[in-house]
Amino acid sequence: MPRVLLIEDDASIQRFVEFALEEMPLDLLIAGSVQEALGLLAQGPVDLILTDLMLPGESGIDLLEHLRQHPEVAGAARAVVFSAGLTVPIQAQLQALGVWRMLSKPISVMDLIACVEEAVGLTSATEDDTNAGKAPSETLSPAEVAAVQAHFNGDTAFFLLYRGTCVTQFAKDIVTGDQAAATLDLMGLRRLGHSLKTVLQTLGEAAASQQGKALELAAEQADGHTSLLYWTELKASLQALMQRLQPR
Template sequence: MPRILLIEDDTSIQRFVEFALEDMGAELLITDTVKQGLQYLEEAPVDLILTDLMLPGESGITLLERLRESPDIAPQTKVVVFSAGLTASVKTQLESLGVWRMLSKPISVMDLLHCVEEGLSRQSSPPVATTQDAPPAPDHDRERHAIETHFNGDTQLFLMYRQACLTQFSIDIEAGNLASQNQDLPALRRMGHSLKTVLLTLAEDQGAQLAKALEQLAEQEDLPSAQQQWGMLRCALQDAQQRHRPSLG
């Protein structure tokens, strides 16, 4: 049975990957830190690594540097960077670190499956590539567009993922409130970074824009504006929970 290591601190994205790969017959190891990921690699080899870049503690870049410095840690293992922060300069840096494939969040189930299947095939593959952004959906059909784009038309998979995310939002709200009260800008930035992808995947476009703005304000170290932006994003999360309350069971 192939083994896949996922290093991702966003529990909603973890669930998305779990749902997408559950029928592949692979063992999926999940951790939210580079430290734990390296421990998994020391215990037993894996066939594919999926990693985010923005992680608590050491970053995905640090992981890649460690793998390059110590190739015996994961010999012949392909690394896929799975991130919403793939700027041109970041892509260049990742290429220099030997990344096999880059996937831009949000990504469709089918694109993720194709990438993983190819990564496990051990066959020669084309040069590093990134996923292309999907065209914007009409306002009246954003949910259907999200189902077709990110879930390969599988409505049940979308609803399962949305239910998991709506439940997670309560935890996110508590964490965001604490970060705001503690004036913790790095935590607010991570919150915005994670939620913008999740909300886009759920067709919550307005919430995704609020999350993106929160990430930017926190990065600019504008604490008052970031705290205000968090309040707006919190309302958007609560609104999503209210609108889809039947999904919460």
């Protein structure tokens, strides 16, 4: 059975990948950092390495550099970068590092599945989209309906399941953000903004996603005052989203 190693520190994005690939005949390993990933690679070969770029400690670039210098670590595994930061210079750098494919966040379920299937040599089974077009158990906004089509292959049940896990995670994200804000940990705020902009966009929450992006950019520019302001705004949006979506 093919083995896929996901290197991603954001719990919500981990779950998105888990849900997307759960019906595929493969073993999915998950690491939250480069060091965890190297530890898993030391335990046995994998067929696909799917990595984010912005990670705690060493980055995805650092991992790819290490694998290029020590090819025996990755073996025959293909490397795919899964990131929201694929600028033109970054893409050129990744190509030079021998990356097999680059996927931009947020991604559709079908695009992710197709990439994994091709990478590990699986043939996709033809299935009817039984959830596509079904009436949801609750009324979705036009933006959420668009998100279901763009990222969840029209599967409303999948969207609702994923959204529920994200709402649970938002409470933890708020604690993480408050801790980073209290110590003016700009790298922590940057990582949080980077992750939340993707998760929120995947859920069809465009305005809150833009707040995440603004936080990421302010923290990247080492603007502590503006970063704290943007975190306050993003935190309020997360709290409002949690209140709106909590079970009645």
